[in-house]
Amino acid sequence: MKLAIVGSGYVGLVTGTCFAEVGHQVICVDNDLKKVHQLQDGQIPIYEPGLEELVKKNVAAGRLSFTASIGDAVQQSLVIFIAVPTPPQPDGSVDLSFVEGVAREIAVHIKEYRIVVDKSTVPVKTGEKVAQTINRYNPGADIDVVSNPEFLREGSAVEDLMKPDRIVIGVSSERAVAPMKEIYQPFHAPILVTDLNSAELIKHAANSFLALKISYINAVAAICEASGANVERVADGMGADKRIGRAFLNAGVGYGGSCFPKDISAFIRISRELGYPFHLLEEVEKINANQKERFLKKVREALWILRNKKIGVLGLAFKGNTDDVRSSVAIEIVKQLLAEGAEVRAFDPKAMEKAESLVPGAKMVEKAEEVADGADALLVLTEWTDFKSLPWLAIKKRMLSPLLFDGRNLLNPEEMRSLGFTYTSIGR
């Protein structure tokens, strides 16, 4: 099928590429001409495992192309996906101006039946507004608006898209169902067809629930610390119950990224507007913010004064396997350390370039081991699997004092202690 994807960021690029991979004819649109040219040359602006090969393969096969022209894309494609950013605003709501702008641009080019699909994460009732907008700028346009939320995790986005748990399709008319099912048929996943508003709510409700699981286990971790229990064993025991599940019960410095913080505050905001203030989610946010503070408190307690202390930081990305530093808790912690006068040397396998401008006071080093040189303490802030196999004994020898704070429960406590580290982690 001929498909257009408007917005070639994480979601748009991965979605478009995977659609091409299963045989659809895909045009990806972006208003950033430099990015379009880069993509046409096979340069991928983000790090996402497996993506580069797939882009190259599908461009070469003639199934994937890039353009800056929405007009061309709308003309050539039956289904147009909107995958533009919906950034957070200071009051917790999301800025929907890119979605609205694209809806207007699409509207003027529609000449025959088109399905306009919202992939961007948006508050409930946005689809209705997209339909109204298209009709305002092109009265009588023959369209159906569909909500088709994405559930991609950065770092495993290609895999998540190729092997989804489920596909959610929210429609306002039966006519859009068959083409939407046809698009997703090659992915062999259960397809859930709902009304437009329910599909939009599924996304916010699902992400908020996952964030709730993380805050829940982080709160349990605090109780484990106070009582001498081990949060990992508690999570194993809880997670073995199929109704609960072990996933997203990993205690740490808190959740970050471009989705959870934004989606939870947007959901809180929209629920308040709809007359049901979602206080439970307000608590989820509070626990998350507090988690970072609790971690910093442990560092302060050990070092007493942070001013002029050399602190090595492993991990800057908001989680492992990505170069994304948006709303990264690691970055927030580094900022705080710098604000308190510490000297920070940091390493991340992929995210240093993007992190540099956010924490200009931190020195980025080329090899993980170098963060330890003369360090008073070392902090693990991102769950990169690579960190597990670092030469920890050699790292310890490079440090001034062997204080190791593992903010992701990534390392084995007994092993680290047997190497001579004074090891502290979360809830164990």
Ligand code: UDX
């Ligand atoms: C999330 C959702 O998982 C995905 O379905 C949605 O489409 C987009 O938002 P993503 O933001 O890429 O994906 O990352 P995710 O893997 O969910 O992790 C989010 C944050 O939670 C990270 O900072 C991670 O470190 C943290 N996390 C995750 C924990 O602290 N503990 C866990 O057990 C799991």
